[in-house]
Amino acid sequence: MSAFSQPIRAVTFDCWQTLIYEADWVVAHGLRVKALERAAHEAGREVETEEARRAFDSAWARHMKLWSGEVATGAREVAHWALEELGLDPHGDGFPPLLEAFEEASHSGRVCAFDGARDTLERLRTAGVGCALICDTGLTPGRVVRQLLDRQGLLEPLNETFFSDEWSLTKPHPRLFEAALDALGARAEEAVHVGDLRRTDVAGGRRVGMGTVRITVGNDDTGALPEADHVAGSHADLVALLGV
Numbered sequence: 001m002s003a004f005s006q007p008i009r010a011v012t013f014d015c016w017q018t019l020i021y022e023a024d025w026v027v028a029h030g031l032r033v034k035a036l037e038r039a040a041h042e043a044g045r046e047v048e049t050e051e052a053r054r055a056f057d058s059a060w061a062r063h064m065k066l067w068s069g070e071v072a073t074g075a076r077e078v079a080h081w082a083l084e085e086l087g088l089d090p091h092g093d094g095f096p097p098l099l100e101a102f103e104e105a106s107h108s109g110r111v112c113a114f115d116g117a118r119d120t121l122e123r124l125r126t127a128g129v130g131c132a133l134i135c136d137t138g139l140t141p142g143r144v145v146r147q148l149l150d151r152q153g154l155l156e157p158l159n160e161t162f163f164s165d166e167w168s169l170t171k172p173h174p175r176l177f178e179a180a181l182d183a184l185g186a187r188a189e190e191a192v193h194v195g196d197l198r199r200t201d202v203a204g205g206r207r208v209g210m211g212t213v214r215i216t217v218g219n220d221d222t223g224a225l226p227e228a229d230h231v232a233g234s235h236a237d238l239v240a241l242l243g244v
Helices: 025-042 049-068 075-085 095-108 117-126 142-151 174-184 198-207 235-242
Strands: 010-013 020-022 111-113 130-135 160-163 191-195 211-215 230-232
Touching (some): 010 174, 049 075, 075 095, 095 142, 117 130, 117 235, 191 198, 198 211
Antiparallel strands (some): 020 111
16 A cells, blocks of 8 residues: 555656666766866867866866756756866867767766666556656766666666756756656646655655655755655665555
8 A cells, every 4th residue: 555645646756866876976987087188188288187177076066056056057068167167168179079978978887776676667567657757967968868777677667758958957847747747647646756855856746746755775865955755765665655
């Protein structure tokens, strides 16, 4: 039996730290820094690895600050800002390969599914519950995240996917959640959103009237913002809460 008062017809999921995680962030970070070094070299400027790292980290911090204010930016903007940090023209011939390197870096690290994530999606599908992904993309765009999910067997059980870079919106914007509900043919009161962050996932689901579950399998957001209806420590706990 579900922990929610209404029968559940749809569940939407966050992606990172909910279904998958990047086990080799250091590897992906290093690849992006090296790509920035190459772009500078091709532009006629030699930079040390540490200078390139500082430029990348500064650009990434700018992205994160904007994201916390619900402004959607991604790899294109971060690459642009990183080149500017080095005093280089972000409109030169080196920009397209730099952007590609930034977007594709996660392919070279280990992106893994959390234990039980695939089983959760399969159980929901078997129960006739529609599933959608609502993902803020950061440096890794939706087209790449779909490939990463597919490798883990997590793409096929999802009925729909919604990515911030494709909508130019970030969670908790209600339009993303409303679009997912429309696609799944469910009303908000019949649906639950699952994610790890209070600001984006809990607040986003609540803005449209969905039930919410904060999952702590990859990240335990202990901030001061309002808590979800329920907290799950694992996908096994989540399955029990959803009653599937």
